[in-house]
Every structure is written in structure tokens, then in C-alpha cells.
Amino acid sequence: MKRPRWIPEGTDQETPNVARVYDCYLGGSHNFAADREMARKAVELWPELPKIMRANRGFLRRAVQYLAERGFTRFLDIGSGIPTFGAVHEVARRIQPDARVVYVDIDPVAVAHSRLILEGDERAAVIEADMREPRALLADPAVADLLAAGEPVAVLLVAVLHFVRDEEDPVGIVRVLRDAMPPGSALVLSHASFEGRPDQAGPHQDLYARTPTPLTMRSREDVVRLFDGFELIEPGVVYLPEWRPERPESVGPHPERMTGLAGVGRLS
Template sequence: MRRESWTPSWIDLEKPNAARVYDYYLGGSHNFAADREMAQKAMELWPELPQIMRANRAFLRRSVQYLAGDGFTRFLDVGSGIPTVGPVHEVAREEQPEARVVYVDRDPVAVAHSMTMLVDDPLSRMVQADLTSPEELLADPEVASLLDGDAPVALLLVAVLHFVPDQAAPHTLVARLRDALPPGSAIVICHACTEGRPDQVGSHQDIYRRTTTPITMRGHDEIAAFFDGFELVDPGIVYLPEWRPDSPGTVAPHPERMAGLVGVGRLP
């Protein structure tokens, strides 16, 4: 199998990786045969996965465009995976050419790929850290530098909190990160939800129980609690395609089928 220039020599290309599988769903090129095989198996059980992943990426793009357009120049993307197919730094710099981005992921494969891809970008950094260890995450020099000063920071928690089990106290983890943000900062959340397709919740969670990254789908009120201390930006907490769509005609007839609730909040 051909080893691409963005692939470190120590990575096993025969073993699927969640970040590269996500890239495949997005229609990207940073994936290999093992990743595509895993994706196809998951799609047999959950055919809408590619559409959901693309709706998730489209929401990330719209939220970053909104914040960058409102003056944000610092972005902390926790649980970022590999920054491909419209990554945060590219989207933000359409509005803010000097935007700084720190990507954070716990997966060493995703981190290694990302470091190689970002090596020539002086304003983007990749950090290996875990959301469930917030003190270590915040102590990382790159993260600490991004948070230093009075400039507001956009904290992106897009499709990551549902990978944090209840026993890890996810709301407490988010509150700790919130308290480290400068005044006027923002939070962006996308979370797999139990609303919309309640008949599919069991099977969806079962798919991920077969992987190394099981998910916990949560209800509206549980997701809303992640925004404690923030003021929600219109239209509030809505289904993936409904948050400030590019045009009304781009919202599918049944947005609840995307199985995710999203929102953006601002600190006073």
C-alpha cells in the first residue's frame, strides 16, 4: 500500500482509524482501504452516516464563519480529528487571515497525521491531549498561549462530547474549560441526541459499542446544560441543518434524521 507524504512511517495502514474513517465520510482523500472497509460496514447498519457527518462538518463551517465574521481570531478545536475537508484554520482565515487555531485530539494517529499536515503553518498547532483530563489539556503550552490575554477564544466541541461517558462527568469537564476562557469567548457544540429518531437510539449506540469509541446519546435538556454560563446565539439549540443555514432551501425536509443537536453560546 502506498504511504502518502502526510502519513508518518510508524502508522499501521492496515488498521482502521476513526479520524480517517470520518475523512472518508466527508469525501476526503486522507484515508486508506482499511478505513473505507470499516466505514462501509458501519453504513450497512446506519446508512445515513455519511450525510450526518457532512451535516456536522457543514455546521462547523457555518459556526466558524459566524464567529470569525464577528471578530474571533483564536479557535480551540477539542476532539478535532484530522483537519481535512474544510478545516477550521482554512474557514476562519477567509474572514481573519491571521486566525490562530489549536487542534486537540487524544488519538496519537490523528495527532501524527495532523502534525505532518500542519508543519508549514505557523498559525496552526496540533496538541495531543484528552478532554477528560482538562487540567493537562489547559496546561499544554500551545493551549495556554492561545488562552493567554484578553482576546476571546472560540471553544469548539463538535461531535466529541457524546464520546464522553456519564461517569466522566462531561458537564463538569465543559465547565472547567469554560472557566479558563477569556471574557467574551464562545462555545460551539454538536452532540448526538436521543430526539428526532428515538426508535434508532439503541441501534446507533450499539454500532459504536463495537468500536473503541462508544457513544452516549443525550437528550435536549442534558445538551442544553453544557451551555450553562453562556448566552445562546439565535436560533438556540436546533438540529444540525437548522443552525443558520446558508439558505432556507438547504434545510432537508426532516432535519431530525441527522440525529444531532447543535448550538453556539457566548460568554458575557
């Protein structure tokens, strides 16, 4: 059987991968049986998990669209996973056809998949880097080039900082990134929180504790602190469905059940 083009040669198809499991939740096709089995087990523990992941993806799409409509053509997506199913470059280019995107991920599997998917796209780059070492990330030639023109850049930290432990200083990581961003740039951020469903916080964190990517849920106050130095765009830090919904009725009666907080901040 011929290997599909998007599968890098030598890929381990028997071990679940976080990026591909996320693709499962989104209803994508860039995943294997092992990834779907891990997703199935997670959903057994938390049936709303696919809805939460899709709410997060919906926030990403709306935030990128919002910024592209205001002239943003440069996007730095840190912790991007596999850029499928409404990825940043697709959303941005519907409005800004020349939009440039640099995707960053620590996972070599996600990076390999991404490079195959984006092969031949001269306005998209994929790099392997660890956001916990932000200065090294910023020094990468692709990132440095994106920032060099001094034009506003949208830095996306979507559903990624909850994989940074408190002792690894998530606030400090954002501060280093902020100091490198040109004036007028924007921070797009979402984060898992225990405030919406405290009953699920423990089991969910326990599930991820059994993987190489443990999860730290944080409070609204903690998430707001990540925007230090940015001016929050209305409606501020809210539950995922509440950030500038396209239709008010799409928010639903219990947005807190999405257990994720999201916001966009602008750098003066």
C-alpha cells in the same frame, strides 16, 4: 511505492481509525482501505450516516464563519480529528487571515497525521491531550498561549462530547473549560442525540460499543445543560441543519433525521 507525505512513518494501515473513518464520510482522501471498509459496514446499518457527518461538518463551517465575521481570531478545536476537508483554520482564514488555531485530539494517529498536514504553519498547532482531563489540556503551552492574551477564544467541542460517558462528567468538563475562557469567548458544540431517530439510537450505540470509542446519545435537555453559563446565540440548540443555514431550503423537510443537536453560546 513512495509513501505519501501525509502518512506518518510506521502508520498501521490495516486497523480502522475513527478519525480516518470520519474523513471517509466526508469524502476526503486521508484514509485507507480498512477505514473505508468500516465506513461501509456502518453505512449498511445506517444509510444516512454520511449525510449526518456532512451536516455536522456544515455546522462547524457555519459556526466558525459566524464567529470569524464577528472578529474571532483564536480557535481551540478539541477532538479535532484530522484537519482536512474544510478544517477550522481554512474557514477562519478566509475571513481572518491571521487566525490562530490549536487542534487537540486524544488519538496519536490523528495527531501524527495532523502535524504532517500542518507542518510549517506557524499559526496552527496540534497537541495530543485528553479532554476528560481539561486542566491538563489547558496547561499545555500551546493552549495556554492561545488563552494568555485575554482575547475571546472560540472553543469547539464538535461531535466529541458524546464520546464522554455520564460518569466522566461532561458538564464538569465544559465548566472547567468555561472558567478558563476570557470574557466574550464562545462555545461551539454539537452532540449526537436520540431525539431525532430513537429507532436508530440503539443500533448506532451498539456499533460504537465495539470500538475503543463508545457513544452516548443525549437528550436536548442534556445538551442545553452543557451550555450552562453561556448565552445561547439564536436559534439556540437545534438540529444540525437548522443552525443558521445559508439557504432555508437546504434544511430539508426532516432535519430531525440528522440526529445531531448543535448550538453556539457566548460568554459574557
